[in-house]
Amino acid sequence: MFIKPFFKHNRTTGERYTVYKLCEGYRLNGGIYHRIIVGFGRLEELETVEQKKLLATRVEELIANGGNSLSTSAVDDQVEQLARHYFAEIKSKKRYDIKHGNEDWETVNMSTLKNKDAREIGGEWLCKQAFDQLGIGSFLRQAEWGEDKIALATTHIISRAVYPSSELKSVSYIKENSAISEITGIDKDKLTKDLLYGISHKLYKIKTPLEQYLSKRTNELFDLEDKIILYDLTNTYFEGRMTGSKLSKFGRSKEKRSDARIVVLAVVINREGFLKYSNIFEGNMADCKTLGSVIDAMSNQTSYSHRKPIVVIDAGIATDGNIAMLKNKGYDYMCVSRSSLKEYHADTSASPVEIKDKKKQPIELLKVKTCGDNDQYLWVRSQAKAMKEKSMNGLLSQRFEEGIQNIQEGITKKGGTKKLNKVYERIGWLKQKYPSVHNYYDITIGDDGNSTATNISCQHKTGEDPDKQAGIYFLRTSLKENDEKTLWSIYNIIREIEYTFRVLKSDLDLRPIYHKTDSAAMAHLHLGMLAYWLVATIRYQLKQQGISSDWREIVRTMNTQKCVTTSLVNIKKETISIRQCTEPTKEVKKIYDLLKYKYAPFTRKKTVVPPAEIFKNDSS
Numbered sequence: 001m002f003i004k005p006f007f008k009h010n011r012t013t014g015e016r017y018t019v020y021k022l023c024e025g026y027r028l029n030g031g032i033y034h035r036i037i038v039g040f041g042r043l044e045e046l047e048t049v050e051q052k053k054l055l056a057t058r059v060e061e062l063i064a065n066g067g068n069s070l071s072t073s074a075v076d077d078q079v080e081q082l083a084r085h086y087f088a089e090i091k092s093k094k095r096y097d098i099k100h101g102n103e104d105w106e107t108v109n110m111s112t113l114k115n116k117d118a119r120e121i122g123g124e125w126l127c128k129q130a131f132d133q134l135g136i137g138s139f140l141r142q143a144e145w146g147e148d149k150i151a152l153a154t155t156h157i158i159s160r161a162v163y164p165s166s167e168l169k170s171v172s173y174i175k176e177n178s179a180i181s182e183i184t185g186i187d188k189d190k191l192t193k194d195l196l197y198g199i200s201h202k203l204y205k206i207k208t209p210l211e212q213y214l215s216k217r218t219n220e221l222f223d224l225e226d227k228i229i230l231y232d233l234t235n236t237y238f239e240g241r242m243t244g245s246k247l248s249k250f251g252r253s254k255e256k257r258s259d260a261r262i263v264v265l266a267v268v269i270n271r272e273g274f275l276k277y278s279n280i281f282e283g284n285m286a287d288c289k290t291l292g293s294v295i296d297a298m299s300n301q302t303s304y305s306h307r308k309p310i311v312v313i314d315a316g317i318a319t320d321g322n323i324a325m326l327k328n329k330g331y332d333y334m335c336v337s338r339s340s341l342k343e344y345h346a347d348t349s350a351s352p353v354e355i356k357d358k359k360k361q362p363i364e365l366l367k368v369k370t371c372g373d374n375d376q377y378l379w380v381r382s383q384a385k386a387m388k389e390k391s392m393n394g395l396l397s398q399r400f401e402e403g404i405q406n407i408q409e410g411i412t413k414k415g416g417t418k419k420l421n422k423v424y425e426r427i428g429w430l431k432q433k434y435p436s437v438h439n440y441y442d443i444t445i446g447d448d449g450n451s452t453a454t455n456i457s458c459q460h461k462t463g464e465d466p467d468k469q470a471g472i473y474f475l476r477t478s479l480k481e482n483d484e485k486t487l488w489s490i491y492n493i494i495r496e497i498e499y500t501f502r503v504l505k506s507d508l509d510l511r512p513i514y515h516k517t518d519s520a521a522m523a524h525l526h527l528g529m530l531a532y533w534l535v536a537t538i539r540y541q542l543k544q545q546g547i548s549s550d551w552r553e554i555v556r557t558m559n560t561q562k563c564v565t566t567s568l569v570n571i572k573k574e575t576i577s578i579r580q581c582t583e584p585t586k587e588v589k590k591i592y593d594l595l596k597y598k599y600a601p602f603t604r605k606k607t608v609v610p611p612a613e614i615f616k617n618d619s620s
Contacts, residue, residue: 001037001063003056017042022056022086026577026609035609038090040082050147051079058083063096064605096608106576112569119179121581121601122561122588123162126554128183129597130534131158133221139213143206151186152199158184161531162555164509167193167200179563183601200523207526211278214533218274222540228271228490229309230497231294231317234504235262235283236511238521247518249283255511263513265525266290269500270309271493273536278529280522288319295329310334310479312494318476323375327478334491337474341377344370344474353484357384365484368474378475378487386471393467396437403430404443404458411453420445423453440464503535504528507551538595545594557587561600573611580604 004023009016020040026033038059046052058075062083075083090096131137131154140150156170158180163173171193174180181188203210218224235253237260242248248261262283268276277297281290291313310332313322318335326333350367357363366379407426410416417423423445431438440461446454475491482490505511510528515521535551542549549557561584567577581600584592592599 001056001060003040003052004034020052022059024607026607037095038086038093040086043082045078045082051076055079055082055086059086059090062087063090064603106568107571108568108576109570110568112567114567116565116567117579118562118564119182120162120177120559120561121179121183121563122558122584123555124158124178124180124183125561125581125601126538126558126591126595126597127158127161127534128154128180128601129595130537134214134217134533134537136210136214136530136533139210143209148186149199149202151184152195153203154184155180155186155191156196156199156527157203157530157534160508160527161534162559164507164528164531166514167196170196182563197520197523200527201519203530204519204523204526210530211275215274215276218272218533218537222272224270224272224274226270226276226309228312228493229268229276230271230312230494231266231268231291232314232494232497232501233264233266233281233290233317234501235264236505236513236525237262239512239514240516242516245518245521247280247282247521249285251283251285260512263521263525264290265504265510266294267497267500267504268294269497271496272540273496273500274540275500275529275532275536280525288317288322291317291322292325295326295331308332310490312491314494323476332478334475334477334479334487336491337377337476340469340472341368341370341474344368344377344379346379350484355485355488357382359384363488365488367484376477376480376487378477378484380473380475380488382471384471385473386467389470390467393437393470396434397440400430400434400437400441401458403433404441404456408456411455418452420447420451420453423456427456500532500536503551504532508532508535541595542591547591547594554591557585558591560585561588575609575611577607577609578604579606 001022001024003020005018005020007016007018020043022037022040023034024037026035040052040055043052043055046055054075058079136157137150137154140153145153155174159170159174159178163170163178165173171191174191175188180186181191219226235251237253237255237257238245238248239260242261245261248263250258251262251264253260253262264281264283264285266277266279266281268278270276277294279290279294279297295311308329308331311326311334313333313335315336315338318333318338323333323335345368347367347369353365355363355365361382361384363383364379364381368377368379370377404427407417407423407430410426411418411423417426427443427445442459442461444457444459446456448454475487477487477490479487479490508528508531510525513521513524515524538554539551542554562582563579564582565577565579567575569575580603584599589599591597
């Protein structure tokens with residue numbers, strides 16, 4: 001149901017005015033018609049359009065529940081009194097089939113029963129409640145966004161979370177598969193890909209204040225303190241040439257796409273997985289050069305009471321310059337040492353500690369010290385990592401030896417490479433290809449004195465074992481008073497940011513980028529970040545209750561709940577249509593209950609359409 005204005009003109013006085021009526025839409029023989037339920041008059045007592053819309057919504061609630069429902073929206077006393085008055089008028093004049101008590105009896109022809117317009121609603125309703133929990137709609141209203149823009153933004157963000165795809169495919173999904181428009185109130189028939197493109201750009205324009213608001217909102221909502229923050233970078237590649245782009249550059253792609261331009265995405269999260277800060281850098285930006293600007297901007301988006309948070313970074317960012325910068329700014333830090341320590345000794349106050357990883361494999365920890373460095377180092381030996389590195393070393397050594405054998409065959413066979421300088425070039429290329437193993441071999445080249453190679457020999461160096469340091473690495477930190485297990489647990493939190501990148505790039509479709517302009521690409525990446533806020537909010541609360549399912553599995557489970565229209569013809573030849581959500585399954589109910597969310601956005605919507613003959617008589 002909806003409120004519809006009708007414009008009137010008094011010919012006697014010349015006055016022009018507007019009256020309002022409560023209408024209901026229905027389909028008949030392929031056409032869409034409106035039926036007037038009750039006239040509201042001028043509604044001069046209501047000043048704003050929002051109040052008039054609330055009146056229509058409130059009357060519909062009373063009709064659906066026989067006058068016994070409490071308002072689900074913030075309705076003032078004046079709107080409530082008017083809604084009760086017009087509901088009584090509708091009931092007395094029998095303008096609508098109103099439910100009486102808890103029973104609703106009809107004599108129907110069961111052969112006319114049809115189920116149609118079934119749409120997915122579980123995932124959308126889950127995300128909408130997370131969206132409201134974060135208060136994104138309230139923030140946009142404070143930014144003076146109109147309700148239509150807010151509804152469009154809500155629809156686009158939620159659609160990206162449950163069905164990540166291009167704007168064109170999102171429009172098809174919203175129109176044909178999803179019930180999101182029934183939750184957000186957007187007119188899906190008027191939705192286009194250009195509208196979705198436009199709202200993405202508008203959201204990106206308020207990226208900084210919105211990100212700051214959400215950062216502080218999650219801390220207040222879940223009583224969090226940013227004691228530990230994780231910083232890392234990833235990149236995603238473009239499909240297309242992007243020749244006019246200032247942002248996309250050729251660089252070291254995480255997906256090994258050396259043929260495609262990339263863009264670097266920098267992310268700061270707290271230990272609970274909530275975003276604190278994000279930025280987009282040029283594709284050829286070195287990881288170690290980004291930390292300073294991020295640390296400066298991040299201070300506005302984290303909350304800490306007594307001391308600054310511990311910064312956890314990986315080895316690629318932990319240069320001596322960045323370490324010195326963190327010390328100067330008063331931050332503690334934890335990272336993997338960029339190089340293996342050559343000279344170190346065990347801390348006299350420490351003893352080896354053995355812990356188990358998630359797969360119950362042993363990890364040995366020991367505090368060590370090195371000369372000329374005040375930082376604390378943690379010696380780590382992982383059995384699983386050692387097995388992996390030994391396997392890799394064996395494979396690389398085998399391939400290196402095969403490469404030497406190919407060079408030898410080229411020297412001995414007719415037409416092969418025999419010139420000494422060319423043989424040296426081939427060996428140089430081979431060493432460049434296998435830098436981690438070639439140092440363990442002695443290579444000797446024989447020649448005839450005329451710059452022609454006669455043979456090549458390759459022997460493994462005596463006493464050299466590439467597996468000697470397998471599985472061993474060092475953690476570096478400014479923390480001095482923590483024990484080995486605590487230091488290990490702090491660093492191990494970095495796995496959370498690895499999961500964040502997997503969600504962003506795979507589950508939320510940030511990889512690859514198909515947009516052709518920098519502005520569209522940045523808006524696309526920011527929309528994925530906003531969708532991630534919903535994902536992180538839902539997953540954090542479920543993890544607190546012992547459920548660690550990944551996002552795709554949660555969406556699959558929730559999509560078992562549908563919204564469907566059931567229609568029948570009763571004894572009066574009236575067509576009764578009921579729009580309602582299916583009952584949630586046991587698994588879906590469990591998720592709703594753990595999150596303390598409602599089971600459905602509405603109970604049911606019932607319409608009764610008189611037989612077609614009545615309309616024919618009325619029109620004659």
